[in-house]
Amino acid sequence: MSELRLNPVTREWVIIARERAKRPDDFKGMMPLRRPLPGYLKGCPFCAGHEDKTPPESMRVGDGKGWRLRVIPNKFSALTEEGEKKRTREGVKRSITGVGRHEVIIETPRHNMNPALREPAEVEDIIAIYRARFIDAHRDPRVEHVIIFKNHGEGAGTSLEHPHSQLIATPVVPVQFRDRLLASMHYFDDTGRCLICDVLTTEVKDSSRVILDSEHFTTFIPYAALSPFHTWIFPKRHSASFSDITGAETKDIAVHLKNLLSRVYHGLNNPDYNYVIRSSRPMDAGNEYCHWYMAVVPRLTKTAGFELGSGMFINTSVPEDDAEFLRSVNVPEN
């Protein structure tokens, strides 16, 4: 019989469909063979030497001769920095002008540098840039919320294959963030403790779903993972905002992210995936019931009418099996 599990953070019920479950190995064959990419592509605006093909950069790591990272405004921006934040109310209709920010973080000058195969120090560079841009975006008083995310592969929604991540700063609080905040507040009301801290303690103690546990972070597949290999990286130190991450923590989360992406790359054959940093604003860093974290979601299955219609998920993979599989992947030394 299958089992329904409640994800305490998202409040979503997940049907863990044991009868329909695939073996973790089965997902390996699901990714199309990828053609090898060139180190440099003539038409790619993100490749070294094409700096004039992008809008003027907001930040750079390295110098003119050899930049390692560049941050630029998205050329096809969903939200713009210019203009006034203006609300309209008319009957049941509510709208706000599309002010905010939409940036691209170009993670490397090379076209074919797979994020899973980078050195931890390079990933650390990327995380540090995320933090700098996160803080900078929140300086704009019109901004209510900032999302940092990566789309890897076409199935994860990317349109450019050159390794990059994105930052979107919105003039409203997204419903998903508000719902999670509410769930955490309820839990805090009930217990006087942070929900994420308690989930973390439970997962570390249980250990069956843990992939990597270190001084500052734990990487694990949640008890009620929404989809196969859906993974969370939780900071051990309670803090509501990613802006609050220390140097030692930045170094450590880079090891976790690199380790996880590498296991996913080798174990599941370089699948499409998204990752996202979920965080409160810097000014809310001291909040007792909010706790920032990172989610990594391989895109191995398609959401269908049921997920769309209910917000419930059918996970055809058992979280404990997925974790065991990822732990067992033979990851080559850098």
Next chain:
Amino acid sequence: MSELRLNPVTREWVIIARERAKRPDDFKGMMPLRRPLPGYLKGCPFCAGHEDKTPPESMRVGDGKGWRLRVIPNKFSALTEEGEKKRTREGVKRSITGVGRHEVIIETPRHNMNPALREPAEVEDIIAIYRARFIDAHRDPRVEHVIIFKNHGEGAGTSLEHPHSQLIATPVVPVQFRDRLLASMHYFDDTGRCLICDVLTTEVKDSSRVILDSEHFTTFIPYAALSPFHTWIFPKRHSASFSDITGAETKDIAVHLKNLLSRVYHGLNNPDYNYVIRSSRPMDAGNEYCHWYMAVVPRLTKTAGFELGSGMFINTSVPEDDAEFLRSVNVPEN
């Protein structure tokens, strides 16, 4: 500048990205050419003559010689009818045994009968079966919620191309339903009126997003459509439950669904889509602030890290333009 619009029913903010917007016509080229399907496929368990390849049927329209519709339990069921509904609570973990129901509605004995090309009377048959199964599933006291949905095409999550829909009856209330209920309750608290009734009045009066308006239903693209051509079919008579639909209404919604699917088929080149019926339980039919409806969602874009991380949507299509386009599609007479 783009515009953020609040969907009052889902409470989701949608970025209507005018700058990134495609012309409705551009979506036409996005669907891969589909190979023509045979009327009968040897290996298909849903084709006429293969009735022994499926679990025993729960319902049939027509007779042994010429059935028109069959309802069967899903062979790879996510939830099962046997067993006890049992809750487990342990620390932050909550689980429930996977009891419920998972059915397949085979919409035709023919393999290649595209739902968009059926006669309204045939669609009426299908809606009537949905209603019968919806009521039947809710007779089980372990069932809290029933979703009826259709996945058309691989991009919409279907694994079998023979036209079919599905019913899933769950032992819990999905978070999405609870959230929408809450939004409706807030609105009722505030105004003493049903939110969906008011949205409907607004849309009919405005008319720029309406595709078809008749005695019992209105088909329209919502003001804050979550994705290109995301469409709602709202019943005009206030009722919380689909179980409450009358004969005349069943006939009318069949015309609406057929009309919409046909416009989508001819205008957008037979794209993948999902549809879903969102409804309260039969016993809640009299609820004043709940209102059942149907949603049709063409799958023309991929959700990426931003949607995943925020629950906000970027719609690269303008709802008013989409509605105008669908209205202008030349639909052949049956």
